[in-house]
Amino acid sequence: MIKTDVIIIGGGATGCGIARDLALRGIPHCLIEKGDLAAGATGACHGLLHSGGRYAVSDPVAAKECYDENRILRRIGEKCVERTGGLFVRLPGDSKMFRERFLRGCDDIGIPTEILSSTRALELVPNLNPALEEAIVVPDCSIDPFRLCLLNMKTSQIKGGLSFTRHRVVEIVRSHGRCIGVKAADVYTGEIKEIHANILVNASGAWTDRVARLAGCEVPLTLSKGSLVITNHRLTDMVINRLRPASDGDIIVPNEAVCLAGTTSLLVEDPDRIGIEPAEVDTIIGEAGRMIPHFNSTRIIRAFSGVRPLLKSQKLDSREISRGFQIIDHQNGLYSIVGGKLTTFRLMAEKMVDTIMAAFNLKRDCETAERPLDGQEELSGYPLNKRLADMKNIVCECELVTRGDVERIIEQTGTRHVGDISHRTRLGMGPCQGGFCTFRALGIMHDMDILTAEQSVQSLREFLERRFRGIRYALWGDQLREEQLVEYIYLGILALGKHS
Numbered sequence: 001m002i003k004t005d006v007i008i009i010g011g012g013a014t015g016c017g018i019a020r021d022l023a024l025r026g027i028p029h030c031l032i033e034k035g036d037l038a039a040g041a042t043g044a045c046h047g048l049l050h051s052g053g054r055y056a057v058s059d060p061v062a063a064k065e066c067y068d069e070n071r072i073l074r075r076i077g078e079k080c081v082e083r084t085g086g087l088f089v090r091l092p093g094d095s096k097m098f099r100e101r102f103l104r105g106c107d108d109i110g111i112p113t114e115i116l117s118s119t120r121a122l123e124l125v126p127n128l129n130p131a132l133e134e135a136i137v138v139p140d141c142s143i144d145p146f147r148l149c150l151l152n153m154k155t156s157q158i159k160g161g162l163s164f165t166r167h168r169v170v171e172i173v174r175s176h177g178r179c180i181g182v183k184a185a186d187v188y189t190g191e192i193k194e195i196h197a198n199i200l201v202n203a204s205g206a207w208t209d210r211v212a213r214l215a216g217c218e219v220p221l222t223l224s225k226g227s228l229v230i231t232n233h234r235l236t237d238m239v240i241n242r243l244r245p246a247s248d249g250d251i252i253v254p255n256e257a258v259c260l261a262g263t264t265s266l267l268v269e270d271p272d273r274i275g276i277e278p279a280e281v282d283t284i285i286g287e288a289g290r291m292i293p294h295f296n297s298t299r300i301i302r303a304f305s306g307v308r309p310l311l312k313s314q315k316l317d318s319r320e321i322s323r324g325f326q327i328i329d330h331q332n333g334l335y336s337i338v339g340g341k342l343t344t345f346r347l348m349a350e351k352m353v354d355t356i357m358a359a360f361n362l363k364r365d366c367e368t369a370e371r372p373l374d375g376q377e378e379l380s381g382y383p384l385n386k387r388l389a390d391m392k393n394i395v396c397e398c399e400l401v402t403r404g405d406v407e408r409i410i411e412q413t414g415t416r417h418v419g420d421i422s423h424r425t426r427l428g429m430g431p432c433q434g435g436f437c438t439f440r441a442l443g444i445m446h447d448m449d450i451l452t453a454e455q456s457v458q459s460l461r462e463f464l465e466r467r468f469r470g471i472r473y474a475l476w477g478d479q480l481r482e483e484q485l486v487e488y489i490y491l492g493i494l495a496l497g498k499h500s
């Protein structure tokens with residue numbers, strides 16, 4: 001049995017942020033995640049480091065939190081934040097009254113804005129709809145959620161924190177009505193680890209209610225699914241928002257060589273059973289195409305979706321539910337933390353750890369806003385073309401990942417999953433969606449004696465199946481042709497269908 005002070009359930013941005021904060025305040029902890037880090041909403045999000053502009057009219061408290069955190073993250077996380085800047089574009093027919101409320105809201109909160117003529121906006125982003133009326137500049141940024149989680153966990157690791165990924169919490173151990181630990185099952189072997197602690201933090205996002213129920217508690221949530229599509233080109237160097245009340249498909253975020261457009265908002269019951277409706281893909285492309293007409297003719301490489309864990313509300317439109325967060329003390333040693341945004345994860349972690357410090361009757365101030373994220377020196381910066389120097393032995397041409405990168409991740413993590421390498425290097429995330437690099441990465445694992453031949457085939461099949469779940473919604477035009485090529489490579493040349 002393992003003993004620690006705090007157990008964190010969930011390795012999304014919130015859980016990883018809590019681990020970093022605990023590490024910096026000297027509190028022993030153990031994080032448990034059923035998938036890889038960022039496996040939930042964190043890895044399925046738009047990657048927008050909000051300026052707060054999106055919420056300036058509807059939710060000023062969340063908007064202020066976003067703006068403050070945006071400034072902090074730009075400072076402490078320069079290798080996972082790209083300072084793109086953002087534009088709110090007003091198209092013909094978009095309400096002028098909303099524009100006034102937007103500017104007033106930003107002003108009240110302190111979010112800096114600059115009004116641009118359509119000519120100036122087109123100079124900054126030539127792909128914009130030339131019919132736009134005007135644009136307003138805000139300090140939106142693009143953020144890499146995978147890097148963000150890994151860098152937060154780096155501090156935990158340096159300070160001796162424990163973490164178990166691919167371990168599912170299946171039981172909360174109780175004694176005399178108090179939660180004293182968890183049982184976590186290794187998702188491959190089924191082996192159970194029992195870990196005990198004084199405090200348990202439930203940071204399991206859309207699964208918060210399910211985890212709380214293991215301790216006989218409840219956390220009523222509204223689960224809102226959002227879908228996104230990815231283009232194979234970076235159509236804009238700035239984040240583009242539509243200047244209107246939040247609606248489907250009104251944000252486009254550049255991320256390295258691609259763009260993410262979305263999102264939608266549909267209520268769901270079960271976070272493990274979410275799919276993408278073809279109508280969602282059509283809506284997103286149609287709306288994004290109104291802001292950037294090229295969007296309609298650009299290749300869409302895949303679609304994906306995630307679930308927002310929002311505080312329960314009677315509001316029918318989940319977009320109207322506050323993006324604020326809440327810490328729930330279940331009065332039995334278990335705390336749940338819900339709501340918020342990726343942008344506000346650090347603040348959420350700070351408040352959670354303040355609560356834990358008070359429960360332990362300890363005093364040590366939070367340092368996460370001042371100290372740069374650990375481990376950034378090992379990363380390249382933005383944009384992508386800076387990484388072209390010193391590239392040898394490229395395994396993934398779309399994302400410029402080298403054999404050395406893959407070997408380093410395997411050595412560091414001992415992983416047997418191509419997905420884990422993707423999250424750490426972006427291998428397989430470009431236009432061919434793993435068509436050319438997956439078998440190369442598995443070959444490297446085989447060379448390094450991590451996988452047997454049979455295990456490589458199994459791992460390859462699982463990876464391709466998972467990718468295809470997203471790709472199938474984008475099968476037309478060039479992407480369909482690319483997918484057919486990939487299919488021929490795997491079924492024809494590598495005879496994958498013959499290995500069962």
Ligand SMILES: Cc1cc2nc3c(=O)[nH]c(=O)nc-3n(C[C@H](O)[C@H](O)[C@H](O)COP(=O)(O)OP(=O)(O)OC[C@H]3O[C@@H](n4cnc5c(N)ncnc54)[C@H](O)[C@@H]3O)c2cc1C
Nearest residue numbers: 010012013014034040041042045046048169205226342343
């Ligand atoms: C489509 C979409 C777009 C979004 N875009 C943005 C954006 O651009 N900017 C922004 O700021 N916010 C955005 N958000 C919101 C943001 O993604 C979330 O608020 C944030 O990522 C939540 O992080 P989290 O760590 O609380 O939850 P999650 O990231 O969901 O993490 C919870 C983790 O708990 C794990 N878990 C669950 N049950 C167990 C168990 N039994 N045992 C072990 N582990 C378990 C899950 O696997 C998961 O990894 C978006 C959300 C969605 C859905």
